[in-house]
Amino acid sequence: MHVVATAGHVDHGKSTLVRALTGMEPDRLAEERRRGMxxxxxxxxxxLDPGGTVAFVDVPGHERFVPTMLAGVGPVPAAMVVVAADEGWMPQSAEHLAALDALGVRHGLLVVSRADLADPGPALHAVAARIAATSLGAVEAVAVSAVAGTGMTELRAALGRLVLGLPAPPEEPVRLWVDRAFTIRGAGTVVTGTLGAGELRTGDELELTGAGRPVRVRGLQCLGEPVAAVRGTARVAVNLRGVARDEVARGAALLAPGRFVLTDLVDVRVHGDPVAELPGSLTLHAGSAAVPARVRPLGADTARLRLARRVPLRVGDRVLLRDPGRHHVAGGVTVLDVVPPALRRRGAAAARAVTLSGMDGVADLAGELRRRGLVRRDDLERMGVPPDGEPVAGAWFADPEHWARLRERLAEEVGAYAVDRPLEPGAPLEALRHRLGLPERSLVEALVAPPLVLRSGRVSAGTTGVPAELVAAVEQAFDAARPFAAPETYRLAELGLGTRQLAAAVRAGLVVRLAENVVLPADAPERAVGVLAGLTQPFTLSEARRALDTTRRVAVPLLGLLDRTGATHRLSDDRRTVA
Structure with missing residues (x-):
């Protein structure tokens, strides 16, 4: 299906033309039919043949209903501009054309109606020139009379050529802007809109802006017929399960879960009035939504918009700024950033203007990473920037230069921590996370690379991260000729091996602690087993003490350690055997 907006003229002639084309009544309200508007x-x-099915969104022409007109035009890829031969170009026609131009609509058709009442030539040539100066460019033009039936065959053929020339819908997630909401007895709340991209299916779970909770599709209709699924571009009616009528209105949107940022702050490029001349307050029209916006100029054609409420926008969206007081379209807007940085420091706005000058609204993973350093996959997708390649950790993507700088800083922080706390076996991951300003410990773990090592939740330099002074003190504490003679407490103190130092030596694997202030070299238990294996089995504590050339102060806890580890087996008479 293709969807075309019909715009341009104020009176009932436009609706008459749509009625003649389709055999359907586009004006639903009795007041519309009574007033002819x-x-x-x-x-x-x-x-159409050729062309297939084409749906029309018939938008109001009167200047008082321009916001309604924009709600219908916003999601539609093509427009049929209708101008009456007997009235020609009208002020509201100018604003409609300015809106189409601001939204960047590139496919259209000019129809000069009521050709039975006046020569269509002058209107056709004058309006075609105006349209050619906009994003629509040179469009095909047809003169018709819906009443007399002249030109209708040619119009259908021109519409067929228009829709056949439309590009395929973009590969994007579902974002259905709601342009109407109502209740059907026995079915509940139904919303309608133009599905520009993606696929909707019965049973889908979606996000509804403003609802704060997921909603489910109970049923779908397309062109008045129930369907199980529908792909954009298409006019659809969606029956929502468990949604009250007052929870949804024009300007809301149904969204693919997790694929959009709901934002009230965006940086944009303005195509239209000079940014410096824009008023401080305008209305942003996005899809069917109309949202008050505060404008902060940043560059020659870039600005920051503070919106009165959050709306689902992505990088590259084309929306519109309008001054309702002057009935004036200020310009089209290309969304450059939906999660812009705060501008708190002196000079931040000027620096931001320079950054925005190099952005074009095209999804750019490398550029986003360069500007942000680190971004989660989900956040990239929500912004409209497809992630590519492998993340550096978990779901995190990183700018290569930023990642390299973080790795350098990690080495510096590990070194500084070792200087401040030489007896600890490295810097804790959580402390490093805070020092580097990273959101998750997994990122610190991913940064660790030789010569840094990660062990037991700590990062250190080299294989052990043990201070050389501690290694030297431990070596001096023991007599190589008597490896099972534990140094006395006073000797440990002389060497600077207090409680903290000994604890560090134990953690580093330099010594084994047998009891309070009773330590031996780390390999002492293994060497002791070799000595004891040479005794007549079983052996007594005294025999073990003499073989090991040590004191009872050492032998008792050492044998207890060997018993616990299974190296020796203690018998009922307190003698032991080597296992």
């Missing part, structure tokens, strides 16, 4: 959005469709 489109007030709200109307919908109709027909089948």
């Amino acid at each position: 489109t007030i709200d959005l109307g919908y109709a469709w027909t089948t």
Whole structure:
């Protein structure tokens, strides 16, 4: 299906033309039919050969209903601009065309209606020139009379050529801007809109802006017929399960879960009025939403918009700024950043303007990483920047230069920590996370590379991270000729081996602690087993003490350690055997 907006003229002639094309009544309201004026959005469709099914969103022409017109045009890829031959170009037609230009609509058709009442030539040439100066460019033009039926065959053929020339819908997640919401007895709340991309299916779980909770699709209709699934571009009606009518209104959106940022702060490029001349307050039109916005100029054509409420926007979205007081379209807007940085420091705004000058609204993973340093996969997808390649840790992507700087800083922080706390076996991961300003410990772990090592939740330099002074003191504490003679407490104190130092030596694997202030070299238990294996089995404590050339102060806890580790086996008479 293709969807075309019909815009341009104020009176009932435009709706008459749609009715003649489709055989359907686009004006739903009795007041519209009574006044001969489109007030709200109307919908109709027909089948072209060639061209297939085409749906029309009939938008109001009167200047008082421009916000409604924009709600219908926003998600639609093509427009049929209708101008009456007997009235020509009208002020509201100018604003409609300015809106289409601001939104960057590039596919259209000019229809000069009521050709039975006046020569269509002057209007056709004048309006075609105006359209050619916009994003629509040179468009095909057709003169018709819906009443007399002249030109209708040619119009259908021109519409067929228009829709056949439309590009395929973009590969994007579902974002259905709601342009109408109502209740059907026995079914509940139904919303309608133009699905620009993606696929909707019965049973889908979606996010509904403003609801604060997931919602589920109970049923779908497309062109008045129930369907199990529908792909954009298409006009759809969605029956929502468990959603009250007052929870949804025009301007809300149904979203693919986890694929959009709901933002009230965006940096944009403005295509239209000079940014310096924009008023401080305007209205942002995005899809069917109209949101008050505060404007902060940043560069020659870039600005920051503070929105009155959060809306689902992505990098590259084309939306519109309008001054409702002057009935003036200030310009189109390309969204450059939906999660912009705060501007708190002196000079930050000027620096931001320089950054924005190099951004074009095209999804750029390398650029986003360069500007942000680290970004989670989910956040990239929500911003509209498809992640590519391998993350550095978990779901985190990193700018290569930023990652390299973090690795250098990690080495510096590990070194500084070792200087401040030489007896600890490295810097704790959590302390390093805080020092580097990283959001997760997994990132610190991923940064560790030789010569740094990660052991037991700590990062150190080299294989052990043990201070050389501690190694030297331990070596002096023991007599190589008597490896099982534990140094006395006073000797340990003389060497600077207090409680903290001994604890560090134990953690580093330099010594084994048998009891309070009773330590031996780390390999002493293994060597003791070799000595004891040479005794007549079983052996007594005294025999073991003499063989090891040590004191009872050492022998008792040493044998107890060997018993616990299974190296020796203690018998009922307190003698032992080597296992």
